[in-house]
Amino acid sequence: MNITTGEIAQICGGALYGQDAAVNSVSFDSRSASACEPTSLFVALCGQTRDGHDYIETLRQAGARRFMVNRRYKLPTLGKDESFIVVEDTLKALQSLAAHQRSLLEGCVAAVTGSNGKTIVKEWIAALWDDASSRLFVSPKSYNSQIGVAVSLTMSDPEASLSVFEAGISQTGEMARLREMIDPDIVVVTNIGDAHGANFSSRAEKLGEKLILAERAKAVVYCRDMEEVASAIEKRYAYKKLFSWGYSAGASLRIKSLSRDSKGTHLRIETGGREFETTLPFIDKASVENLLSALSFYACLDKVTGSARFIDALGNIGKLRSVAMRLEQHQGVCNSVIVNDSYNSDLSSFSIALDYLSLLAASARKVVILSDMAQSGYTRKELYAKAASMMKSSGIDTLHAIGPDITASKSLFEGLDATFHNSTQDFIASFDRESIRDSYVLVKGSRSFALERVSRLIELHRHSTVMEVDLGAMCHNLNRHRALLRDGVKSVAMVKARSYGHGDVEVAAALEKRHIDYFAVAYADEGVLLREGGIKTPIIVLNSEPSGFAAMIEYGLEPEIYDFDALDLFCDEVRRAAVSSYPIHIKFDTGMHRLGFTPDEIDSLVARLKDERAVKVRSVFSHFTSSDTPEDDEFTHRQIELFSSMSSRLRDGLGDHTILRHLSNTWGIERFPEAQFDMVRLGLGLYGISPFIDDLRSVAALKSTISHISHLPAGSTVGYNRRGVLSKDSVIATVPIGYADGLRRALSCGKWSFKVGDAEAPIVGNICMDACMIDITGIPAAVGDTVTIFDGSEDIVRMAEVLGTIPYEVLTSISPRVKRVYFD
Numbered sequence: 001m002n003i004t005t006g007e008i009a010q011i012c013g014g015a016l017y018g019q020d021a022a023v024n025s026v027s028f029d030s031r032s033a034s035a036c037e038p039t040s041l042f043v044a045l046c047g048q049t050r051d052g053h054d055y056i057e058t059l060r061q062a063g064a065r066r067f068m069v070n071r072r073y074k075l076p077t078l079g080k081d082e083s084f085i086v087v088e089d090t091l092k093a094l095q096s097l098a099a100h101q102r103s104l105l106e107g108c109v110a111a112v113t114g115s116n117g118k119t120i121v122k123e124w125i126a127a128l129w130d131d132a133s134s135r136l137f138v139s140p141k142s143y144n145s146q147i148g149v150a151v152s153l154t155m156s157d158p159e160a161s162l163s164v165f166e167a168g169i170s171q172t173g174e175m176a177r178l179r180e181m182i183d184p185d186i187v188v189v190t191n192i193g194d195a196h197g198a199n200f201s202s203r204a205e206k207l208g209e210k211l212i213l214a215e216r217a218k219a220v221v222y223c224r225d226m227e228e229v230a231s232a233i234e235k236r237y238a239y240k241k242l243f244s245w246g247y248s249a250g251a252s253l254r255i256k257s258l259s260r261d262s263k264g265t266h267l268r269i270e271t272g273g274r275e276f277e278t279t280l281p282f283i284d285k286a287s288v289e290n291l292l293s294a295l296s297f298y299a300c301l302d303k304v305t306g307s308a309r310f311i312d313a314l315g316n317i318g319k320l321r322s323v324a325m326r327l328e329q330h331q332g333v334c335n336s337v338i339v340n341d342s343y344n345s346d347l348s349s350f351s352i353a354l355d356y357l358s359l360l361a362a363s364a365r366k367v368v369i370l371s372d373m374a375q376s377g378y379t380r381k382e383l384y385a386k387a388a389s390m391m392k393s394s395g396i397d398t399l400h401a402i403g404p405d406i407t408a409s410k411s412l413f414e415g416l417d418a419t420f421h422n423s424t425q426d427f428i429a430s431f432d433r434e435s436i437r438d439s440y441v442l443v444k445g446s447r448s449f450a451l452e453r454v455s456r457l458i459e460l461h462r463h464s465t466v467m468e469v470d471l472g473a474m475c476h477n478l479n480r481h482r483a484l485l486r487d488g489v490k491s492v493a494m495v496k497a498r499s500y501g502h503g504d505v506e507v508a509a510a511l512e513k514r515h516i517d518y519f520a521v522a523y524a525d526e527g528v529l530l531r532e533g534g535i536k537t538p539i540i541v542l543n544s545e546p547s548g549f550a551a552m553i554e555y556g557l558e559p560e561i562y563d564f565d566a567l568d569l570f571c572d573e574v575r576r577a578a579v580s581s582y583p584i585h586i587k588f589d590t591g592m593h594r595l596g597f598t599p600d601e602i603d604s605l606v607a608r609l610k611d612e613r614a615v616k617v618r619s620v621f622s623h624f625t626s627s628d629t630p631e632d633d634e635f636t637h638r639q640i641e642l643f644s645s646m647s648s649r650l651r652d653g654l655g656d657h658t659i660l661r662h663l664s665n666t667w668g669i670e671r672f673p674e675a676q677f678d679m680v681r682l683g684l685g686l687y688g689i690s691p692f693i694d695d696l697r698s699v700a701a702l703k704s705t706i707s708h709i710s711h712l713p714a715g716s717t718v719g720y721n722r723r724g725v726l727s728k729d730s731v732i733a734t735v736p737i738g739y740a741d742g743l744r745r746a747l748s749c750g751k752w753s754f755k756v757g758d759a760e761a762p763i764v765g766n767i768c769m770d771a772c773m774i775d776i777t778g779i780p781a782a783v784g785d786t787v788t789i790f791d792g793s794e795d796i797v798r799m800a801e802v803l804g805t806i807p808y809e810v811l812t813s814i815s816p817r818v819k820r821v822y823f824d
């Protein structure tokens with residue numbers, strides 16, 4: 001955003017008190033990091049439980065300087081750099097500001113509405129976008145409410161070629177206000193769920209309300225097979241461009257055949273007189289529908305704007321990752337197969353899981369273990385009646401139901417072979433393994449029921465040590481650092497060494513979705529892995545070795561060049577590949593004395609590069625030695641000055657001022673705002689660790705399970721070399737994680753403790769290669785229970801201290817054989 005408080009006051013019909021000052025973002029949640037930024041406008045909204053006005057004093061103390069308040073708020077004595085915009089109704093004012101931002105959008109604006117799948121369709125439209133040369137803006141998360149849409153608009157990018165928003169409503173009257181703000185050119189209607197929700201008298205009324213969104217749109221995208229939706233749209237908007245998909249004759253994108261196997265869904269479709277074949281990487285009905293909506297959107301966009309993006313979108317389908325294909329499948333006891341989905345328990349994910357189970361099981365017996373479900377908008381009776389009918393139509397043979405709610409609804413499950421249990425514990429106590437022999441078993445339920453205990457009971461060979469990676473938290477950390485940057489400063493995400501141990505493609509894909517400008521990896525093969533995983537963002541290779549040059553050119557990876565030999569060899573390789581102006585990144589040595597050109601080499605470097613057609617300098621950079629150490633700040637300042645003069649000599653010498661300059665790593669960003677130049681390189685801060693910012697979110701947790709328990713008398717010894725000597729009768733648990741997994745052996749003999757429930761269980765004796773022992777005396781724990789080795793940044797920092805090392809080493813030591821599990 002590029003606006004001032006004075007302009008905002010005018011747009012919203014408010015009065016300005018204090019300075020007419022620049023505003024570059026808007027916040028409404030006092031807990032968000034951006035709320036304390038001096039250039040963020042905090043809008044004090046009055047919610048049902050919180051009133052933003054109550055937080056203004058705290059925010060002022062934390063550094064916030066611009067506020068929008070309502071008339072009832074008594075203004076404080078203003079500091080000279082403060083501004084207050086006073087309006088009648090802060091929500092309405094925010095929405096007027098949003099509508100103004102909308103009027104600045106130059107490209108096409110799309111909105112997605114419907115009961116289910118809105119966020120996914122929006123995210124998939126983004127994932128299928130294939131155009132590095134023009135910009136795409138997608139509203140964050142499921143920001144689809146009166147407030148969410150308004151805030152999304154304040155974040156939007158006026159120059160984006162396409163902006164996509166999501167519109168959600170819960171009562172009549174709301175859609176008109178969303179339409180005022182978004183004013184979409186194209187509306188995508190996903191589907192209208194069965195439930196009409198508490199605030200609508202019928203489905204028709206709800207549908208009518210949703211369609212208000214399209215009143216001024218040029219085109220509407222919808223499914224022709226959903227009769228009620230299709231006929232309402234066709235009647236009301238006959239004069240618009242209508243783009244439908246489905247099996248029905250007359251659909252603009254018509255499904256000619258659809259088949260599924262374990263690789264996914266194979267589709268043959270026809271649109272605009274041409275036929276296409278593609279395989280979608282999932283098999284559940286909901287995902288297929290959502291993808292067809294996203295694809296149809298592109299076909300419609302081509303019609304409305306004359307672009308040719310549909311074919312590119314089709315080519316990008318392989319990049320999508322779906323929830324359904326991530327459902328874990330394990331070999332179970334008694335020759336069973338277990339499908340584990342114990343994280344969600346709403347109806348739509350239940351439907352996906354049932355679909356998946358039926359496909360896998362074919363004619364084999366199907367068993368469902370289901371806990372109480374969570375779903376808003378339904379009464380208990382409606383919810384379980386629906387669940388029962390879904391199971392019947394999926395041909396489920398047996399149901400084991402767990403929880404007081406579902407047990408109270410017993411009568412609704414008549415006709416199914418079902419057993420009911422009040423708690424997970426009761427179920428486990430009465431469970432007979434033989435009852436699932438040769439069956440396919442779906443384990444499905446709310447997290448609070450801890451159904452993983454059931455899974456552990458019935459699954460074989462479970463991979464029990466995992467590193468959980470919270471990608472949502474990582475993106476928060478990205479935004480937190482971005483907020484520290486001057487306008488226009490680009491960011492490189494450091495994903496070397498498997499993203500500091502957090503994973504490869506998954507991490508990069510999450511950052512690419514947030515439009516990171518560059519990635520940097522250590523070696524060419526790390527970059528190749530990212531390209532093969534579909535990453536399109538430019539990638540810098542830091543330790544670029546001549547043996548990897550050919551592969552780098554083949555995969556479009558850009559080398560760091562740090563001496564003349566490497567420069568010559570790289571130019572040769574570029575000529576061999578018959579390309580020119582290949583982007584390279586020049587490294588300067590400003591004090592690390594590791595790699596890089598020195599000040600006395602710059603003149604020769606300029607001479608060498610001046611007429612070199614093979615390569616083009618894209619950026620020039622150097623690296624801080626001590627940006628986290630205040631004692632060395634003088635040295636750091638000298639590095640900044642040296643880099644500034646060296647990079648100017650290169651840019652002036654080559655007469656090219658588009659060469660990007662970058663110097664700061666995470667702590668440089670946090671401590672030396674004067675060293676941002678044109679770009680920064682963000683590493684550890686992304687992964688949630690910094691002593692200088694206290695609201696980063698933790699990204700990684702390392703967990704395992706208890707595989708065995710021994711009761712040992714006083715005087716026994718545990719482990720190699722008998723280092724664990726028990727001074728009293730003890731209960732010792734074995735955990736399948738050892739130094740080969742990255743649990744450093746220096747943590748042996750009580751230097752570190754695992755968390756078991758809320759209790760601390762110290763490591764006993766020496767850590768083995770693949771296992772270790774912990775003391776759980778007095779802790780109620782059973783085989784199969786989860787133990788936590790570290791849970792987030794604080795633990796990681798503490799472990800590094802115990803080991804006399806730095807968090808970087810703790811994280812990168814976690815072995816690739818530890819499975820990474822991603823959350824978003």
Ligand SMILES: *Cc1c(COP(=O)(O)O)cnc(C)c1O
Pocket residue numbers: 494496542622623664665666667681682683684685
């Ligand atoms: C690893 C690395 C970084 C990132 O450092 P952090 O301290 O993790 O932010 C930046 N630049 C270079 C050249 C690096 O090798």
